[in-house]
């Protein structure tokens with residue numbers, strides 16, 4: 001295929017200081033902020049308008065969610081480590097930390113799945129009332145984002161070697177971008193956790 | 200550079216169908232968008248029959264529908280009328296104008312005008328086209344669902360939309376695809392503009408069209424996600440039985456409705472209009488950019504107040520996020536809220552007026568060339584101005600309470616989007632057609648297209664103001680049902696005839712479009728003697744666009760510089 005050279009794929013633009021993909025991910029995150037911003041605002045409005053809204057800590061499993069918070073924060077750390085490993089030219093270490101990140105992501109999803117199934121078991125469904133509606137919609141949408149991140153990371157773990165040998169800078173840039181996304185998904189949980197479970 | 204532009208044979212599918220070249224994707228967007236515009240317009244022409252001759256069977260085609268439920272005996276049922284109305288609005292806005300203006304013109308022109316070889320993310324670009332395509336197919340398929348497509352208007356207000364037939368679910372799913380497509384596309388445009396400008400092309404040397412696309416893309420990135428959130432909530436309401444938008448104690452058809460309750464229908468309106476007001480600028484700004492390019496080129500003068508226009512468009516983009524509730528004065532908001540939104544609405548009209556004024560002053564003392572693109576571009580100015588000025592009474596709560604949801608509103612926004620934006624888009628098609636195809640379009644056919652369209656389109660929309668003042672509501676299946684509306688029923692006949700004439704006039708365009716492809720006069724690389732970078736490429740531009748990386752030395756519109764031999768100096772001439 002004829003390839004027109006596109007600049008700033010692997011090294012940053014001298015003026016903006018970022019690569020194309022990094023800027024792209026930042027813009028994507030901006031749009032995600034608007035998405036979750038709208039979801040949170042809606043939650044607030046629905047909750048204010050409904051005097052019968054229960055407190056999260058009375059009906060939801062706070063210890064489990066705390067555990068999940070720890071899992072996710074840890075995964076953010078391992079994600080950074082995987083990128084740092086690339087910066088130190090240690091591809092084997094990258095593999096290790098990326099694998100750990102994926103496992104932690106899966107653990108988060110597992111705990112979530114357990115939480116959901118116990119809710120279903122107690123006959124709590126999205127249509128039970130708007131509290132559960134919000135609970136399932138917001139955590140569900142966040143879960144989908146986590147799942148997306150896991151798949152993305154898995155893709156880089158499996159296919160990474162090739163790109164790493166061909167263009168290490170570009171690969172490191174991609175991992176950095178994936179990391180930005182992963183941290184954002186974590187951050188959303190950091191907001192979800194107190195506002196749904198603790199308030 | 201030469202090795203980058205070398206041409207490998209890719210085969211038909213890779214070259215024209217699953218291409219990742221921004222120009223091909225731009226053309227795909229434009230063609231698909233035009234087809235959808237035509238389809239949306241056909242829906243309207245059918246509806247116009249019912250509006251002009253309520254209850255009479257459609258001419259010619261009535262016999263096809265003898266036994267159909269939606270058109271018993273060829274007479275349009277209210278349900279079908281509602282479906283057509285909702286789909287007309289949705290298709291025109293989300294599947295017609297935006298894909299044509301941002302997907303088509305943006306994709307094709309932005310990399311060329313900034314001297315880049317392609318978009319920053321070519322594969323993402325293809326993905327965004329295909330996501331749009333899938334969204335469009337979902338919308339079209341909804342016509343074949345039991346109960347027909349969405350019926351709750353393009354705004355999908357609950358509770359109606361949540362009680363509606365399955366078509367509404369398809370509408371929501373289609374919208375999610377369209378939103379995804381817009382997000383990917385606009386992120387791509389922003390990154391391309393920020394990162395890939397040619398050497399020497401500082402922000403204030405960018406053609407105004409690029410600025411317009413830049414601001415438009417920001418609106419799409421930031422305003423669409425709240426609608427996506429709303430669509431997710433509405434989907435949950437429809438398929439998972441939640442009641443985010445459903446209040447308690449709703450009585451439908453005399454029976455109390457069984458929902459969990461406690462929801463808030465006005466919440467939907469907030470989320471919807473938070474997108475939909477910026478969306479009107481998404482419709483207008485690219486059009487304004489196109490008109491600016493053409494006017495600067497055909498007055499042979501530098502643009503008056505280029506920097507002022509840039510600042511205005513940035514300010515406009517910012518303000519468009521804080522005016523949305525001027526669509527909601529009838530929801531019973533308090534006076535403080537209402538004051539805030541009235542004030543911001545009045546403020547946002549200032550940059551709009553500045554933009555138009557700059558364009559009008561640009562005409563002053565120019566040696567104007569009245570070619571085809573210029574005629575459409577000039578027609579845009581008064582049409583857009585009528586649209587804008589008739590918006591002011593809608594932005595003030597006192598007058599809006601009378602005019603809300605009457606045909607006045609329909610007249611107002613159509614002046615902005617139909618004789619306004621659509622004319623600008625036609626101007627753009629006539630202007631860049633030679634660059635894209637290497638052929639000029641036929642002048643006579645073009646002029647017929649212009650004059651008939653111009654007269655007919657005003658014949659449709661001008662009487663809408665009269666109907667609005669007479670109190671005729673929008674979305675009425677039988678417009679003469681209410682006694683007060685019977686007095687102006689005659690205008691409906693006039694408007695419908697105008698609409699069919701408008702439809703017929705488009706045949707000139709369609710014939711011209713295809714005829715010129717084969718038989719048009721060959722175009723040189725720069726047939727309009729223009730300055731901007733896209734004219735510095737071979738015609739049509741090859742993959743990779745430029746033969747050498749361009750270097751820019753000056754602003755975009757150096758026309759008639761005193762003391763120079765030619766009356767234009769291209770940006771890259773040192």
Ligand code: HEM
Nearest residue numbers: 243284285288291292296352353354616617673674675698
């Ligand atoms: C140029 C030919 C067009 C004609 C003759 C036309 C005509 C109409 C009419 C008569 C209605 C009111 C239907 C009713 O209330 O029952 C309507 C609604 C609407 N039109 Fe158009 N229109 C045209 C183009 C456009 C364009 C280019 C756009 C957008 C870019 C557009 C967007 C809409 C929207 C959003 C509605 C409101 C639909 C609703 O109430 O849900 N139209 N149109």
Ligand SMILES: [Cu+2]
Nearest residue numbers: 476523525526
């Ligand atoms: Cu508005």
